[in-house]
Amino acid sequence: MKLNRKQLIGLIIGLIGLIIPFFLSIEGLSYAGHVALGIFFLAAAFWMLEPFPIYATSVLVIFLQILLLSKQGFLFQEDSAAYIPDAYTAFIGTLASPIIILFLGGFVLADAAVKYNLDRNLTRILLSPFGSKPGSILLGLMVVTALLSAFMSNTATTAMMMTVILPIMARIGKTDPLRIGLALSIPFAANIGGITTPIGTPPNAVVLGALSNQGINIPFGEWMILATPLVVIALLFAWILLLKMFKPEASSIEIDMSGKFNTSQNAIILYVAFGLTVLFWVTESLHGIKSAIIALIPVVFLTLTGVVTKEDIRKLPWEVLWLVAGGISLGISMKSTGLAEWIVGSIEWNSFGTISLLIVFAAVAVLMSNFLSNTVTATLLIPLAVSLATSGIAGEGFNLVIVSLVIGVSASLAMMLPISTPPNAIAMSTGTIKTSNMAKAGISIGLFGIVLVVIYALFYWPIILN
Amino acid sequence: MDHQIYILVVEDELEVMDALVNDLEQFEKFFPVESANSAEEARNVVNEIYNAGNEVGLILCDHVMPGQNGVDFLIELEKYLDQHSAKKVLVTGQAGLEDTIQAINNAHLDYYIAKPWTKELLEDVVIAQLTNFVMQRHYNPMQFMMILDSVRLSEYMRTNHITDH
Numbered sequence: 001m002k003l004n005r006k007q008l009i010g011l012i013i014g015l016i017g018l019i020i021p022f023f024l025s026i027e028g029l030s031y032a033g034h035v036a037l038g039i040f041f042l043a044a045a046f047w048m049l050e051p052f053p054i055y056a057t058s059v060l061v062i063f064l065q066i067l068l069l070s071k072q073g074f075l076f077q078e079d080s081a082a083y084i085p086d087a088y089t090a091f092i093g094t095l096a097s098p099i100i101i102l103f104l105g106g107f108v109l110a111d112a113a114v115k116y117n118l119d120r121n122l123t124r125i126l127l128s129p130f131g132s133k134p135g136s137i138l139l140g141l142m143v144v145t146a147l148l149s150a151f152m153s154n155t156a157t158t159a160m161m162m163t164v165i166l167p168i169m170a171r172i173g174k175t176d177p178l179r180i181g182l183a184l185s186i187p188f189a190a191n192i193g194g195i196t197t198p199i200g201t202p203p204n205a206v207v208l209g210a211l212s213n214q215g216i217n218i219p220f221g222e223w224m225i226l227a228t229p230l231v232v233i234a235l236l237f238a239w240i241l242l243l244k245m246f247k248p249e250a251s252s253i254e255i256d257m258s259g260k261f262n263t264s265q266n267a268i269i270l271y272v273a274f275g276l277t278v279l280f281w282v283t284e285s286l287h288g289i290k291s292a293i294i295a296l297i298p299v300v301f302l303t304l305t306g307v308v309t310k311e312d313i314r315k316l317p318w319e320v321l322w323l324v325a326g327g328i329s330l331g332i333s334m335k336s337t338g339l340a341e342w343i344v345g346s347i348e349w350n351s352f353g354t355i356s357l358l359i360v361f362a363a364v365a366v367l368m369s370n371f372l373s374n375t376v377t378a379t380l381l382i383p384l385a386v387s388l389a390t391s392g393i394a395g396e397g398f399n400l401v402i403v404s405l406v407i408g409v410s411a412s413l414a415m416m417l418p419i420s421t422p423p424n425a426i427a428m429s430t431g432t433i434k435t436s437n438m439a440k441a442g443i444s445i446g447l448f449g450i451v452l453v454v455i456y457a458l459f460y461w462p463i464i465l466n
Numbered sequence: 467m468d469h470q471i472y473i474l475v476v477e478d479e480l481e482v483m484d485a486l487v488n489d490l491e492q493f494e495k496f497f498p499v500e501s502a503n504s505a506e507e508a509r510n511v512v513n514e515i516y517n518a519g520n521e522v523g524l525i526l527c528d529h530v531m532p533g534q535n536g537v538d539f540l541i542e543l544e545k546y547l548d549q550h551s552a553k554k555v556l557v558t559g560q561a562g563l564e565d566t567i568q569a570i571n572n573a574h575l576d577y578y579i580a581k582p583w584t585k586e587l588l589e590d591v592v593i594a595q596l597t598n599f600v601m602q603r604h605y606n607p608m609q610f611m612m613i614l615d616s617v618r619l620s621e622y623m624r625t626n627h628i629t630d631h
Contacts, residue, residue: 115625317629375630
């Protein structure tokens with residue numbers, strides 16, 4: 001294992017960060033809070049500078065919490081006035097928390113959809129009404145991408161859509177700016193589309209996990225009601241932006257999408273399972289069955305019927321589940337040791353006011369996740385927001401759910417650089433776009449996104465939530 | 467990229483070698499091209515490449531050469547390279563049926579280009595074979611999207627569970 005300079009610095013800062021709080025005595029922070037602060041420093045340094053893969057850091061975080069903060073660990077075997085340690089099962093339990101199971105269901109569905117070409121065939125059908133004018137094709141591609149990435153990973157959706165647009169790009173003139181517009185439209189739409197549903201992208205899981213730690217459950221359908229109007233506006237903005245920035249020269253483009261739906265028995269079982277699961281998810285508020293329970297429908301049916309095999313299960317992106325679980329686990333300790341409250345208490349929030357606080361959280365989330373993993377951004381920011389809201393320091397208007405949504409959604413609106421998200425990296429790798437193209441368009445979307453999120457947080461989300 | 471994937475050209479006639487290397491120009495930036503005039507020299511080149519921690523992704527090999535012939539060399543290499551399965555292409559006008567069968571059965575020949583070749587065909591074959599190679603070896607497809615078959619690499623990413631983080 002070779003570490004580059006940045007990674008080495010991350011490793012050193014992380015280790016020092018872990019140890020330092022043991023030698024300090026911070027007033028107003030319990031001893032357990034000191035330990036949790038050390039783990040938080042380590043996690044932040046490791047997640048940001050990546051001396052190790054981020055999923056590995058997540059498991060390390062869970063392990064360190066068990067060793068140092070659980071009832072079965074070295075330091076806190078007895079309850080005390082300052083800290084009542086959680087059992088170690090609370091930490092490893094995050095690996096099977098409802099939100100993880102929800103994602104597992106989503107993964108199984110998405111992977112089966114890819115296996116039986118459902119994603120590609122849906123694209124074919126959904127694109128056909130958009131005709132052949134460059135502008136409307138671009139819109140069609142973005143709508144379909146966003147729709148798919150609401151249920152599949154943004155990255156897999158981008159990869160699939162690349163197979164659709166690369167042949168189009170090869171047919172249009174080498175100097176036609178439309179090529180750049182097309183190449184950017186897919187990752188942008190995928191990043192934005194991921195916001196639509198709880199399973200769309202991991203930062204959503206972090207939001208829901210943190211809220212459920214607070215005893216707040218947002219049904220699947222309600223999340224969609226909260227998120228979809230924002231997604232639609234952001235998508236339209238991105239479409240207009242790309243059309244204006246990269247005016248197409250070609251007057252019409254053709255998409256050659258031949259193929260037909262797989263009608264094998266397995267494929268039909270998948271279609272039914274997909275339809276049923278999504279139907280039950282979006283109607284959660286009608287029947288009250290929790291989305292994590294519904295998520296077991298595809299897992300059960302698709303494995304019983306052999307539509308999803310042992311090999312398919314092995315290939316699921318388990319590391320994403322670890323990543324999310326590590327974040328949820330860290331949130332537990334930050335709350336129970338009083339660390340989050342202390343961090344929050346050490347800043348003069350009163351001087352900010354609700355609106356500027358929301359703007360700050362949105363802006364910081366967009367900024368951070370341009371450089372960091374979206375999930376890590378959400379993981380590091382949400383515990384702060386949660387304690388800010390639950391402590392009441394920030395005042396009455398500062399709603400827990402709203403500020404969590406602000407962070408979660410903003411983390412998905414960062415798309416300035418190739419490293420911002422894996423879909424951006426894929427688009428960049430085609431060699432069609434320059435970093436400056438992506439940066440200009442991505443900054444515009446980021447800034448617009450911050451404004452949009454704050455407007456929704458002030459005017460729309462409160463109506464839905466109350 | 468610290469790890470290099472080489473294209474190796476084995477050809478005894480200098481003019482032909484030059485023409486081949488010329489036609490491979492567009493790949494140089496991503497896949498350094500090494501050349502050898504005989505099987506013996508090629509063996510040394512292969513050793514050097516692997517000893518430096520790099521690997522051969524594609525071999526374009528003539529058949530009729532002084533010393534060991536191309537097919538025999540490829541068969542030997544197949545054993546030597548073991549799981550590293552470099553893609554093997556014969557570029558020749560003179561491999562008979564017998565030799566060709568040998569190459570397919572014992573050297574896992576991946577393609578046969580008959581001389582004279584066209585630049586277009588050569589490029590297509592190199593792109594297809596190197597795309598196979600990087601997918602088979604599970605290299606990060608993104609670093610090759612610009613030069614290899616980007617549609618197939620995208621499809622590979624779609625079906626290989628890459629995901630958000």
